[in-house]
Amino acid sequence: MIRRLALLLVGLYFLVPLVASFVFTVDGGANVYGQIITAEGFADAFRRSMTLAVLTVAGVLGITIPALLAVHLKLPKWRPVLETLSLIPLAVPPIALVVGVRTLLGYGPDELAGTPVGDVLVSIQDPELPWVLVIVYIVLALPFAYRTLDAGLRGSDVKTLVDAARGLGASWPATLGRVILPQLRPGLLGAAFLTLALVLGEFTVSSILLFETLPVWLLKISGSDAQLSVAVSLASLVFTWLLLLAVSAFDRKEKTS
């Protein structure tokens, strides 16, 4: 009885705002959802956010996978070091990180203007595709990705599996493709999804650095068109859920095949 009541309360807590938002967006008859796609700046912001997300996922996995494999297969002594390193981004508040990054970026057009370093600093601030955000997001996503993948590797004795594969005649690429990656897959999906969700929802950094990602664009239009901004919020929530569902469905299908 109490459990049901608790469940009901929690359900209401989540549902009421969602339903209220939805009612608000369809109130008045106009098809707000149809307007999203054509709204000024939406397409650019959405494309930018997705590109950043994909690049960040690639970057994070590109860093964590080799690092984890090295630690699990060859250099177990370095594990505590890497573990500590992977936690540092959690200890630094994003706002501190951003202020630091902004100061550094400022050197590009000013003190270091014309030097190779200055050129790099300027080019990573391209408002169309701000690489600097990819770099910052990689740092922010690292702890989550590292933990998820590490947990996946810890559960299985990769070193023995790798030895077994090598002993049976598998080359390194074959061992990686047929033994290590399948072993990592659940962790990979989890890490990719966490990173994706983090990048798609990140506001502080992109807003302070003045790049128009989806959340930043959302805030901007919420002043001018409240209905539209709520509709986009709802839509992006549903979009994220769908991604999550797709990821877990994919995972389940692989397991039973």
Added chain:
Amino acid sequence: MTAVELRGLHRRFGDVTALDGLDLSIEAGELIGLLGPSGCGKTTALRVLAGFEQPDRGQVLVGGTDITGTPASRRGMGMVFQSFSLFPNMTAAGNVAFGLRVRKVPAPARRRRAEELLELVGLGEKAKAYPHQLSGGQQQRVALARALAIEPAVLLLDEPLSALDAQVRNQLRDEIRRIQQRLGTTTLFVTHDQSEALSIADRVGVLRAGQVEQLAAPDELYHRPATAFVAEFVGTTNRLQARRVSPDTVEVLGSRRPLAGTGDAEVLVRPEAIGVAADETSGLTVVARTFHGALTRLTVAVDGREVVADVPSPLASGLVPGSRVALTLGDVPLLAA
């Protein structure tokens, strides 16, 4: 014909010496048991032979060819590990066929071979099962089939049975031997369980601190151990006080036996070489008895230490804790401790 030769292998990990000049040669088709206490270098020796570990010094020869620098993937050795090592994302058949798949053997041929091998280890109907659907014993059978699928030059087994319970362990042990003899595969079987090594190996190598202390057939190892370490490690032994009566004779339990040396000595005697008889005038008493079917083990207090004797059960029927007994020494050569 010598199939495998390990020559003067040295390997250190930091300041631990795992292999300290290990020499071992294995005849073709032979099953060698490698026995020794924990940490004596058994696994390291096996891993060096498999190519997972490089020796600091020394050579590995297979079929007369030096393969010390050859990577593991090109040595063609089958290995079964102590921990379960099946690829969890592949079926039993997929696991067995793995070595053939990376050798680019066509699919129908490798499927046939996988079925054949699963049949050989008694798991014909489990071909489609995933590792998590198999018991520990079944997983190790599949691992054995997987190792044999590539027709290995040498089969390496690193305590493959230690994670299994006693009954499965004995059954699988005998099966490994049966299959090994049928296929004639040269095999190195590492274990720290002496009965396992003695029961299935053609010859047993006893390792101590990274060196082979003795390499001999099981009965020779048991009856003519080369050193006190081997005698005490293989089977049960008693340490008895021997009193010197002449430069080449000592007296133990009232019997005189040849043993060169000076002064009194400690000697090693197997339990079955000690006879026990009731004797009311004796100062020795039985302190414990345990029944082992045909034999009964009696523990007798002698000069403050316990001596165990295995006597045929009918002869031990009247001997219970508290009985006064006399001990005699059977006609065996003595080994100084």
